[in-house]
Amino acid sequence: MSLVSLKNVNKIYGKGSSQIKSLDNINFAADAGQVVLIEGPSGSGKSTFLTILGALQKATSGQVIISGEEITAMNSKQLDQLRLNKIGFILQSYALVPYLKIREQFVLANIIKKTNNMQQLQLNNLLEQLQVNELLDKYPKELSGGQRQRIAIARALYTNPPIVLADEPTASLDSKCVTLVGQLFQQFAHQDGTLIVMVTHDQRLEQYADVIYRIVDGKMDKRID
Numbered sequence: 001m002s003l004v005s006l007k008n009v010n011k012i013y014g015k016g017s018s019q020i021k022s023l024d025n026i027n028f029a030a031d032a033g034q035v036v037l038i039e040g041p042s043g044s045g046k047s048t049f050l051t052i053l054g055a056l057q058k059a060t061s062g063q064v065i066i067s068g069e070e071i072t073a074m075n076s077k078q079l080d081q082l083r084l085n086k087i088g089f090i091l092q093s094y095a096l097v098p099y100l101k102i103r104e105q106f107v108l109a110n111i112i113k114k115t116n117n118m119q120q121l122q123l124n125n126l127l128e129q130l131q132v133n134e135l136l137d138k139y140p141k142e143l144s145g146g147q148r149q150r151i152a153i154a155r156a157l158y159t160n161p162p163i164v165l166a167d168e169p170t171a172s173l174d175s176k177c178v179t180l181v182g183q184l185f186q187q188f189a190h191q192d193g194t195l196i197v198m199v200t201h202d203q204r205l206e207q208y209a210d211v212i213y214r215i216v217d218g219k220m221d222k223r224i225d
């Protein structure tokens with residue numbers, strides 16, 4: 001069984017004449033251990049797709065199945081638990097807490113999700129691999145966009161989620177860092193069985209993907225398998 005799947009999913013924003021069909025009958029499935037890339041032009045529905053796949057918002061119709069559970073009927077508490085235990089998010093906004101030093105961002109993640117997080121040594125290795133290990137005593141505002149982005153990636157991976165959903169994870173990164181992140185995603189997927197789903201404009205990430213889909217005007221096609 002697939003780790004995540006969407007069946008006949010539609011998403012309509014707005015009402016009446018101002019309606020926008022952001023997702024149009026999407027069928028999608030992905031397995032543990034895959035790096036999946038979703039590309040498409042601006043406004044094509046990529047972020048909408050990712051937020052529905054991550055149970056951050058509901059589809060207008062269709063089924064969303066995460067780890068064998070159909071989420072449509074879940075209440076907000078159940079959805080919170082599902083997201084906490086199963087999904088690591090890498091969002092465009094980075095979602096770092098502005099008044100916490102970088103090391104405290106990880107302490108906070110450990111307070112929110114208490115079990116199955118990385119040991120200190122694993123975290124140190126991860127931060128070193130992403131070349132952000134010297135930044136632990138800084139605040140987010142003292143970092144560049146690319147440094148913040150790599151911290152957000154480390155924080156998402158820190159809790160060992162079976163599913164990582166990434167929205168434009170390399171938008172602020174130079175090519176050297178794209179290589180680091182691409183290799184890291186492959187390592188987590190192929191060695192640890194993590195499912196990585198990323199939506200992006202960044203063609204530099206294509207070489208690290210096992211499967212590539214394209215969304216145009218809310219419709220999804222598989223491009224490379």
Ligand SMILES: Nc1ncnc2c1ncn2[C@@H]1O[C@H](COP(=O)(O)OP(=O)(O)OP(=O)(O)O)[C@@H](O)[C@H]1O
Pocket residue numbers: 013014020021022040041042043044045046047048049
């Ligand atoms: N909350 C919302 N309310 C109304 N319309 C929305 C909302 N979110 C997205 N849309 C619309 O849905 C469509 C798809 O948007 P979405 O953000 O998913 O695209 P995208 O491919 O991620 O774009 P980008 O690459 O620019 O981030 C767009 O027409 C957008 O304007």
